[in-house]
Structure formats: structure tokens, C-alpha cells
Amino acid sequence: MxxxxxxxxxxxxxxxxxxxxxxxxxxxxxxxxxxxxxxxxxxxxxxxxxxxxxxxxxxxxxxxxxxxxxxxxxxxxxxxxxxxxxxxxxxxxxxxxxxxxxxxxxxxxxxxxxxxxxxxxxxxxxxxxxxxxxxxxxxxxxxQFDCPDGKIQSWKKRSGNCRVKATYSCEIINKISQTIGETLRLDVTEGVKQKTFVNHSVKKAxxxxxxxxxxxxxxxxxxxxxxxxxxxxxxxxxxxxxxxxxxxxxxx
Ligand SMILES: C[S@@+](CC[C@H](N)C(=O)[O-])C[C@H]1O[C@@H](n2cnc3c(N)ncnc32)[C@H](O)[C@@H]1O
Incomplete structure (x- = not known):
């Protein structure tokens, strides 16, 4: 991906x-x-x-x-x-x-x-x-005003013949270093083609x-x-x- x-x-x-x-x-x-x-x-x-x-x-x-x-x-x-x-x-x-x-x-x-x-x-x-x-x-x-662990959000957007379903999720990696992992996934339908794009990022909460x-x-x-x-x-x-x-x- x-x-x-x-x-x-x-x-x-x-x-x-x-x-x-x-x-x-x-x-x-x-x-x-x-x-x-x-x-x-x-x-x-x-x-x-x-x-x-x-x-x-x-x-x-x-x-x-x-x-x-x-x-x-x-x-x-x-x-x-x-x-x-x-x-x-x-x-x-x-x-x-x-x-x-x-x-x-x-x-x-x-x-x-x-x-x-x-x-x-x-x-x-x-x-x-x-x-x-x-x-x-x-x-x-x-x-982070709310606990980031287990947070998940999903939404859809469209432009022309391109439909994008975005899903954001987050989990705690380490409770002492306060590192969290964020994943953003885009499921794309463009005409007849389907593609998925992902980004994983680690950051300190x-x-x-x-x-x-x-x-x-x-x-x-x-x-x-x-x-x-x-x-x-x-x-x-x-x-x-x-x-x-x-x-x-x-x-x-
Ligand atoms: C959520 S996007 C925000 C893009 C834009 N500012 C917006 O409002 O939509 C996050 C951006 O941060 C960049 N990024 C992530 N880590 C970075 C870093 N350590 N230094 C510079 N850019 C970084 C990514 O390449 C990406 O373009």
C-alpha cells in the first residue's frame, strides 16, 4: 500500500x-x-x-x-x-x-x-x-484533551469520479514516553479502480x-x-x- x-x-x-x-x-x-x-x-x-x-x-x-x-x-x-x-x-x-x-x-x-x-x-x-x-x-x-487510545473516526468525500473513504485511528504505544501511533487510511474508488493508501505516524502525546x-x-x-x-x-x-x-x- x-x-x-x-x-x-x-x-x-x-x-x-x-x-x-x-x-x-x-x-x-x-x-x-x-x-x-x-x-x-x-x-x-x-x-x-x-x-x-x-x-x-x-x-x-x-x-x-x-x-x-x-x-x-x-x-x-x-x-x-x-x-x-x-x-x-x-x-x-x-x-x-x-x-x-x-x-x-x-x-x-x-x-x-x-x-x-x-x-x-x-x-x-x-x-x-x-x-x-x-x-x-x-x-x-x-x-490531547481526550484519551487518544482506541480513537477511531471515518468519513467520506467525493470529487468528480473519485470517492474517498478516510479512516483515522489512534493507539497508545508507550505510556511512559507518551508515544501514540496514528494511522490514516484512504480507500479510494476512482472510476472502476480501487486503491488504498496508508500513513502510520508515531508522535508524543x-x-x-x-x-x-x-x-x-x-x-x-x-x-x-x-x-x-x-x-x-x-x-x-x-x-x-x-x-x-x-x-x-x-x-x-
Ligand atoms: C495531516 S497533514 C497536514 C497537511 C496540511 N497542513 C493540512 O492542513 O491539511 C500532515 C503533514 O505533516 C507532514 N509531516 C509529518 N511529519 C513531519 C515532520 N517531522 N516534519 C515536517 N513535516 C512533517 C506530512 O508530510 C504531512 O504533509
Whole structure:
């Protein structure tokens, strides 16, 4: 079975349930409320196919994305054109540098793929180096508010003659190192052809209190808040059903 991130077209269809303009509105609302600097340049670690890039460019921002998958970056690059203010770089999120500091950073769909405490520190050191003081780092579903073990979700999307059934599952690998294994499987029917693509990733789970302590221990970031369901009017209390939580921190 082939890797999903070597076949971006099907990933793109599977995750096309997102409302990109609406999510970009939420990014902009976060900037208005919490950024201490004007935002002209946005940066996305683990950008993959860069789903928000086009919307940001349309709204006048410069975009930089990094990802370790060349196929995903090539796919994103095909969306760019002459005059497109975008830079797409092949790099690992656990340690990187970008040339020009950004004013706003965001990471989507729990893509904080770090396997250890050292990599976690190195990731935030790298983001810190990539972001101007007063700028925000917006994290989509990167902290485990619910027990990840045994989590399973499935959905279907369609584009033209291509139907994609996506299944996400998660299990704990080690309770002390807090490593979890995530599997994303895409069952594709394209015309008469059927194909399956899979990606297995291992990452360190980060739990809410651990995240707060981690932030409190850093001199370069401050915790601003966390909210449910991409809604800045819904701060998390811990007693609600948590869906797509977002977190905002700010570079000091
Ligand atoms: C769930 S996709 C997110 C793609 C895109 N940001 C989005 O919103 O759909 C995760 C991406 O993370 C990338 N990735 C996984 N581990 C990585 C790492 N250690 N460094 C850089 N990119 C990584 C994968 O190649 C993939 O493109």
C-alpha cells in the first residue's frame, strides 16, 4: 500500500470537508484580538498541500510553508503562479530555520509530529526563531484533551469520479514516553479502480496540563488561551465535548 503523503491528490479530497475561507477568517480574528504586530507574512509548519495558502495570498499575505514530504510540497507548488508570494521548503518540523521571520504561525490537524521531549523543545525553539516578537502561534488540535487510545473516526468525500473513504485511528504505544501511533487510511474508488493508501505516524502525546507547564517554563512564549470547535467565543472549560480545539500562544 502506498503512502498517503506520496499521493497528495487523495489527501486533498479526504480533507476537503474544511471551510478554508471560514478558517482563514478565524485566523484573522485571532490576529485582530491577540497579535501585537501587524500580520503580513504567515508561516505553516507541516504545511503539506498548503490548503490555506491560496486564501492567504488572495487576502494579501506572504506565505511560507515547510514539510518533509516533497510530493506534498510539489502538489502545493502547483497551486502557485506568477506573482504568488509563497515559499515552500522541505524541512523537518523538529528543527528548522526560515530566512525571513513570519508575523503569524499556524499548524493544522494535530500535525505536531514530534516524538520526544527533546524534539518538542527543538520545535518550539525553531518556531520561536521563525516568528517575530508579538506574533502568534495558532495550533489546531495539537493537545490531547481526550484519551487518544482506541480513537477511531471515518468519513467520506467525493470529487468528480473519485470517492474517498478516510479512516483515522489512534493507539497508545508507550505510556511512559507518551508515544501514540496514528494511522490514516484512504480507500479510494476512482472510476472502476480501487486503491488504498496508508500513513502510520508515531508522535508524543501532549496533555493539557503538560502543555501549560511547558509554556510556563518558556521565556519566549506566553499562553493566550484555548477554545473549542474553532470558535473564539467558546473557551474550553474541560467539561464539554471537545471537537477540533485550537490553542493560541504568543511570542514574547
Ligand atoms: C495531516 S497533514 C497536514 C497537511 C496540511 N497542513 C493540512 O492542513 O491539511 C500532515 C503533514 O505533516 C507532514 N509531516 C509529518 N511529519 C513531519 C515532520 N517531522 N516534519 C515536517 N513535516 C512533517 C506530512 O508530510 C504531512 O504533509
Amino acid at each position: 502506498s503512502d498517503i503523503y506520496k499521493n497528495p491528490k487523495y489527501y486533498d479530497i479526504a480533507f476537503s470537508w474544511r471551510d478554508i475561507p471560514l478558517e482563514t477568517d478565524v485566523f484573522e480574528e485571532s490576529m485582530r484580538r491577540y497579535s501585537r504586530i501587524p500580520v503580513r507574512h504567515v508561516f505553516e509548519p507541516a504545511c503539506g498541500n498548503s490548503p490555506h495558502m491560496g486564501e492567504f495570498i488572495k487576502r494579501g499575505y506572504k506565505y511560507t510553508g515547510i514539510d518533509k514530504s516533497r510530493a506534498m510540497l510539489d502538489y502545493a507548488r502547483k497551486k502557485t503562479g506568477p506573482g504568488f508570494c509563497a515559499e515552500l521548503i522541505c524541512a523537518d518540523i523538529s528543527g528548522f530555520a526560515i530566512k525571513n521571520k513570519a508575523d503569524f504561525a499556524y499548524i493544522m490537524l494535530g500535525s505536531l509530529y514530534i516524538k520526544s521531549e527533546e524534539e518538542l523543545v527543538s520545535h518550539f525553539d525553531s518556531v520561536s526563531g521563525a516568528l517575530k516578537k508579538g506574533g502568534l502561534y495558532f495550533l489546531d488540535w495539537c493537545v 501532549i496533555y493539557p496540563q503538560e502543555f501549560l507547564n511547558f509554556m510556563a517554563g518558556r521565556r519566549d512564549f506566553e499562553f493566550i488561551g484555548w477554545w473549542n470547535n474553532w470558535n473564539l467565543e467558546e473557551p474550553l472549560t474541560g467539561s464539554e465535548k471537545i471537537v477540533r480545539p485550537i490553542i493560541i500562544i504568543r511570542k514574547i
